[in-house]
Amino acid sequence: MNGLQILGTGRALPAHRVTNDDLAQRVDTNHEWIVARTGIHERRFAQGETLTQLTVQAARQALERAGLTVADIGLCITATVTPDYLTPSQACLIHQELGLPEDCPAFDLSAGCTGFLYAMETAAAMLPRMSRPYALLVGGELLSRIVDMDDRSTCILFGDGAGAAVVKTDPEAPWFCHLGTRGRQEVLWALGPGNHPAYLHMDGQEVFQFALETVPALARQLLDKAGLDKDQVDWYVPHQANHRIVASVAKRLKVPLEKFYENIASYGNTSAGTIPIALDEMVEQGLLKDGQWVMCLGFGAGLTWGGALFRWKSMEER
Numbered sequence: 001m002n003g004l005q006i007l008g009t010g011r012a013l014p015a016h017r018v019t020n021d022d023l024a025q026r027v028d029t030n031h032e033w034i035v036a037r038t039g040i041h042e043r044r045f046a047q048g049e050t051l052t053q054l055t056v057q058a059a060r061q062a063l064e065r066a067g068l069t070v071a072d073i074g075l076c077i078t079a080t081v082t083p084d085y086l087t088p089s090q091a092c093l094i095h096q097e098l099g100l101p102e103d104c105p106a107f108d109l110s111a112g113c114t115g116f117l118y119a120m121e122t123a124a125a126m127l128p129r130m131s132r133p134y135a136l137l138v139g140g141e142l143l144s145r146i147v148d149m150d151d152r153s154t155c156i157l158f159g160d161g162a163g164a165a166v167v168k169t170d171p172e173a174p175w176f177c178h179l180g181t182r183g184r185q186e187v188l189w190a191l192g193p194g195n196h197p198a199y200l201h202m203d204g205q206e207v208f209q210f211a212l213e214t215v216p217a218l219a220r221q222l223l224d225k226a227g228l229d230k231d232q233v234d235w236y237v238p239h240q241a242n243h244r245i246v247a248s249v250a251k252r253l254k255v256p257l258e259k260f261y262e263n264i265a266s267y268g269n270t271s272a273g274t275i276p277i278a279l280d281e282m283v284e285q286g287l288l289k290d291g292q293w294v295m296c297l298g299f300g301a302g303l304t305w306g307g308a309l310f311r312w313k314s315m316e317e318r
């Protein structure tokens, strides 16, 4: 199967910062507990911004960095569980705002926090059949919409934000991907529209154990597929759910924690947004260099998990 090359990335975060002390004014918690148990210092909550505004901002930046225009895009996928409308999809709202071409299919994909990995693999499979070789992939959430601000076990974890990537299908690009699902509604869920608030419910400890069971095995699976040793991977880009999960995964894989990119302290868990936001920050900081191996690892509601191992190509080499 053709691989994907990431040509450009973008991100957008709401302006409003919510610190742990802010949350401690509402629920029985404190900064020290949250930092020690999760690594989170603050998160962003939208105050008036819509998901459309954030995702379009991230998408525009990704297009600009890729040096492409909307006319080049042949596929648009958005990973989210908190779209602005039930219908049309978030991807259609982005399509409308950006003025994407009519022969560019646009749709949403719901795979919880693994959504961006599912979007990448879907694009890898679909792009060779599209009329143009470029896709716009967006992952973003306004989780503040579905977080119960009186539940201290969830309200401290989540935040709002969006990331985007413009990718190109490439038969030469090394691309190793694995996606998994274990249907388990009762571990992490939110009801759809109805008489009950659509709050997010979670068995935190079970999610924690699930992540430690699946993510190291997923990383090993990808290394096996690629015939690489763990030390040959230059960057691990994990879903940002909890610093303790990332540290435990690194320990189990016997990989130095410094090789795992982390920004959870600033944004909390933005679900489908964490991986594209992280990639965009890494680009901006000059961390991703030509020829480096990058492994993205995600897990979340479903339960779902997914990983992608690919080689970074710098703009100059394209």
Ligand code: COA
Residues within 6 Å of the ligand: 028, 029, 030, 033, 034, 037, 038, 113, 152, 153, 156, 157, 202, 203, 204, 205, 207, 208, 241, 242, 269, 299, 300, 301
């Ligand atoms: N502040 C202070 N105390 C809190 C608290 C908070 N925000 N939230 C829970 N507690 C309390 C609990 O009530 C419990 O008290 P008790 O012992 O008196 O019953 C105690 O802290 C320990 O709770 P526990 O659930 O065992 O804590 P934990 O170490 O498992 O941490 C999570 C809780 C939610 C941080 C952790 O389980 C987690 O991050 N899980 C993964 C969640 C996740 O990543 N979800 C998204 C996946 S995509």
